[in-house]
Amino acid sequence: MGQLKIFNSLYRTKVLFQPIETGKVGIYVCGMTVYDFCHIGHARVMVVFDVVARYFKYLGYEVKYVRNITDIDDKIIARANEAGEDFSVLTTRFIKEMHHDEADLNVLRPDLEPLATESIDDIIRMINVLIERENAYVGDNGDVYYAVESFEKYGQLSGRKLDDMNAGERVEVDTNKRNPFDFVLWKPAKAGEPSWPSPWGEGRPGWHIECSAMATCCLGDQIDIHGGGMDLQFPHHENEIAQSEAATGVHYVNTWMHNGFVRIDDEKMSKSLGNFFTVREVLKKYRGEEIRFFVLSSHYRSPLNYSEEQLNESRSALERLYTAIRDVEPKRHHIKSDYIERFEEAMNDDFNTAKAISVMFECANDINKQRSLDPEQASLMAGDLLQMAEPLGLLAQDPNEYLQSTTGSDAAISNDDIDSQVTKRLQAKADKDWALADQIRDELKAQGVIVEDKGKETSWRRA
């Protein structure tokens, strides 16, 4: 086995991965705040870390993959108020929707999905420790704050110093804080807001503390890998380190992984900018696997520019891959082929999925060449192709079913109607009525159906 290297945001270099416990890996990823549908940026996190977890399994690791759900915060409360419903009704609904989107993207469920609201005891316990150790204090307004100056290494992850940051440039400084970068651990509830009892009165946790508490609770004081979007690097993950390491005295995370953003017109896709596409919307025109391929077609740390043109290319690319294994019986190799070697080499290099996929295409090309020359060889190569696709979560469907599946959730001509047209065309062909045969083919094409003749047989697919 090659050696897996991962780019560690903490050191800004690729580092050989060393598990805390041999053969095992614990992964914690910051998941969704559930007050709305997932957008493509969320899809990227889900897919990227799904591949990370899958690849570790592929390498033979015992994986414990934890991805939390933030189900209490200001925005959730605001949304619930707008909708006139209890916040938990809202969050339960969007958790369900999130799982729905994940399934469409062939994202495997994490092993654990802890909820902030079910971790209140752990959160309170951790805040207590922080107060005892004088890393936290209660402000005049009743908020409990973390004192960033009490943590020497504050800024290590984001590579910034407290003095260099422009506090108050964009947001007014809260005078209850000792340092403008102090952040809330516990917040008293206003009338009518959801709250939990605590030593500091009825209230709710701040955002950062929940992840520290849940990660520690699920994976222990020290964890192998912690991931999330780049925008979480500061302040969220910086604050997590400060909280956890102050509370446990142990090095919190060995490897920090951050994925790049999805962009639209070279601008970050985000909720605050309002320029986002939900997974739901995109699924109206594209298959889930096409979105997944699109995400994996570039390296996870690079920006990913969203466009229909890109999605169309992903569609063509998947068509090529599925077409290659259509009508070939895949067989598993006993030895590791050159493809697999190169695939693993790419994946071992910081999960270079773009490069890994290029190996898959070379394999597909060879299958196409060998298909008629040496079917046995083609079968073995198809086995290789599927072996490579598995950790990427691609090519999991039956090729013909995939190729004939509708290209989105929008209404389309039914399979039955296509079949009857194809039958009509076969008759026309038998009659050598080429004009009619071509007309039927053109009509089907106008409805997104491509007809392919192979001798006396005719197959079709949707494009």
Add this chain to the structure above:
RNA sequence: GGCUGAGUGGCAGAGUGGUUAUGCAGCGGCCUGCAAAGCCGUGUACAGCGGUUCGAUUCCGCUCUCAGCCUCCA
């Protein structure tokens, strides 16, 4: 102002101190009733300027441009 990261052929996107990425699109050919799929062939790409080197797209420096973080955001 501070701190990151990036600039590759028509598009997308890997990578490398000297040799073909890969996909899509294009062009020519084979196959086909015609197509489609597939196969074969086909592209003077590495922001600019200097430097190191026998040789740099790849290393170093500077310049320009873009993006991100410093507020909630995946």
